Amino acid sequence: MGKIILTGDRPTGRLHLGHYVGSLRRRVELQNSGEFEKIFIMIADAQALTDNFDNPDKIRDNIIEVALDYLSAGLDPDKSNIFIQSEVSELTELSFYYMNLVTLSRLERNPTVKTEIQLRNFETSIPVGFLTYPISQTSDITAFKATTVPVGEDQLPMIEQAREIVRKFNSTYGEVLVEPNALLPNNAVCSRLPGTDGKAKMSKSLGNCIYLSDTPEEVKKKVMSMFTDPNHLRVEDPGSLEGNTVFTYLDAFAKDEHFAEYAPDYKNLDEMKEHYQRGGLGDVKVKKLLINVLEEELSPIRARRAEYQKDIPAVYEILKKGTEVARAEAAQTLKEVKAAMRINYFEDSELIASQQKRFNG
Numbered sequence: 175m176g177k178i179i180l181t182g183d184r185p186t187g188r189l190h191l192g193h194y195v196g197s198l199r200r201r202v203e204l205q206n207s208g209e210f211e212k213i214f215i216m217i218a219d220a221q222a223l224t225d226n227f228d229n230p231d232k233i234r235d236n237i238i239e240v241a242l243d244y245l246s247a248g249l250d251p252d253k254s255n256i257f258i259q260s261e262v263s264e265l266t267e268l269s270f271y272y273m274n275l276v277t278l279s280r281l282e283r284n285p286t287v288k289t290e291i292q293l294r295n296f297e298t299s300i301p302v303g304f305l306t307y308p309i310s311q312t313s314d315i316t317a318f319k320a321t322t323v324p325v326g327e328d329q330l331p332m333i334e335q336a337r338e339i340v341r342k343f344n345s346t347y348g349e350v351l352v353e354p355n356a357l358l359p360n361n362a363v364c365s366r367l368p369g370t371d372g373k374a375k376m377s378k379s380l381g382n383c384i385y386l387s388d389t390p391e392e393v394k395k396k397v398m399s400m401f402t403d404p405n406h407l408r409v410e411d412p413g414s415l416e417g418n419t420v421f422t423y424l425d426a427f428a429k430d431e432h433f434a435e436y437a438p439d440y441k442n443l444d445e446m447k448e449h450y451q452r453g454g455l456g457d458v459k460v461k462k463l464l465i466n467v468l469e470e471e472l473s474p475i476r477a478r479r480a481e482y483q484k485d486i487p488a489v490y491e492i493l494k495k496g497t498e499v500a501r502a503e504a505a506q507t508l509k510e511v512k513a514a515m516r517i518n519y520f521e522d523s524e525l526i527a528s529q530q531k532r533f534n535g
Contacts, residue, residue, distance in 0.1 A: 176211025179204060180320035180354075182259070184222040185236040189243040190383035191468075192367040192376035195426045196326055200359060202248040204324070213254040214318045214500055215244060217493070220260040221310060224303040225294055241489050243386050246479035251492045257500035258493055259314065264504035268313040268511060269306070275342040276309055276335075284308055285331045312336040317504035319352040326366060330356055347514040350507075367426060372401030372419050384468070386475055393472065397465050402457045409456040415447055420460050427467050436466040 181201060183193060205213055217240050222233050237258060244256055259265060281287065287307060291300055303310075315323055315336050323333055333356040340351045368374055369382025376383050384396050400420050406413040415421050421443075430442045437459075440446045446463075449455045482489055512518040519525065 177209060177322055178318055178320045178352075179210050179213045179322045179324065180216065180315050180318050181214075181324045182216030182218045182314070183240055184218045185233055185240045186222050186226065187236055187378045188239045188385045188387055189247075190376055190378070190385045191423075192369075192383070193243075194247065194386060195367050196359060197324055198244070198247050198249075200324055200357075201254075204357075205248075205250060205253050210322070212318070212503075214320070214503075215249060215254050215256045215496075216259050216314060216500075217241065217257070218259045218314070220265070221307060223260075224301055224307060227301065227303075237493075238486065238489065239387075241493055242479050242482055245482050245489065245492070246475045247386065248475075248478075251496060255496040255499045256493060257497040261497045262317070262501045262504050264501065264508045265310070265313045265317055268317055268504075268508060269310050271511065271515065272309050272312055272339050272343070273306065275339050275346070280335070280338075281305055281308060284335055286328060287331075289328070308332050308335040309339070312339045315354050316340060316351045317507050318500070319507060320354050321352060322357050323354050324357040324359075327358060328366070343511075343514075347511075350510050350514045368419050368422055370396050370400045370419060372417060386472065387479055388472070389476075390469055390473075393468055394465050397461050397468065398458075400461060400464075402460075406457060410453050412453040413450040413455070413457075415451065420457065420464055421447065421450070423464055424460075424467065427471055428463070432463070432467050432470070437463045 179201075181197060183189065183197075189198065201213075201215065204210060217237055219233050219237060223230065226232055241256065245251070249256060282305070287305065290307075291304070294304075296304065311332055312335065316339075323336075325333060333354060337353050340353045343351050366374070367376055369376040369380055370384065371380070371382040373380060373382055384393055388396070397420070400423075402418050402420050403414045405411070424443055424446075428443050433440045433442055433446070437446065440449070446455070446460070450460065509518070509521075513521070516522075
């Protein structure tokens, strides 16, 4: 069996630069690498409902936003199957069977789940669906026998729990499921891009995002208001790079060729950093470079999105076809799982024959 990828996003809003550098840009690279036999990209609407159950329209409306972001960023439906999670009912059935392989205390110890519970202030009012998120994610991964799951470091506990469930299932019922491996970002800066306000995480709720679909004017406005070094009050003052959001973004996006085009006084980012640290380089000049760098990155994405937006029914057709492929794949895995668990009653001719013999001699 070849290498298979499973990855995706919750459709709670448009995708931003944090999503892009953390996973989406890498997915496109992996898609085009030719290393993978199959690629499944999931719009995780069922998972999003675990903490948005009272606002289904939010999820419903954002499925198309995420799909447009995927396609505009370069995901190719001829190479990657983009599908909607809730339309693959086999995933829910697999989750139900996996629940017997995990204890409540193990779920509660999952560091990612604990962090997310605190962020949402669930405390003792934790929706069961949210608590069992690692089980659902294991179902998503194993349904497609994914060998590779691109994630950030904060998601490693989820992958480890999935591996535990796979090992438990295989040791109990036989070797059916594939144990997945995490694929971390190859650029440490990209593992978690900070918000424009310098906060540790870019978040829709904090209003500190630059979206893939933002206009050039919106990007410029957001960059010019970015957090830098609060002590860098005059151009001649030495500046600090630590916690300086503009330089963090340049670390994630800037290439040497950008300097020849937009900042010819410097050969590369290291030279600009040195000048900033010794003093004599103002924040505005650095921000203008970042605006140009981001515009070069976002302009083709924006143009592709404009084309896809002209024919929304065609985008839904892409999702429908991808979902049909995903469902067929998940159905085959479910069939194997039920056979291993010996609950495939109507498909087991030996069972029926043995019972016939048992009662009729």
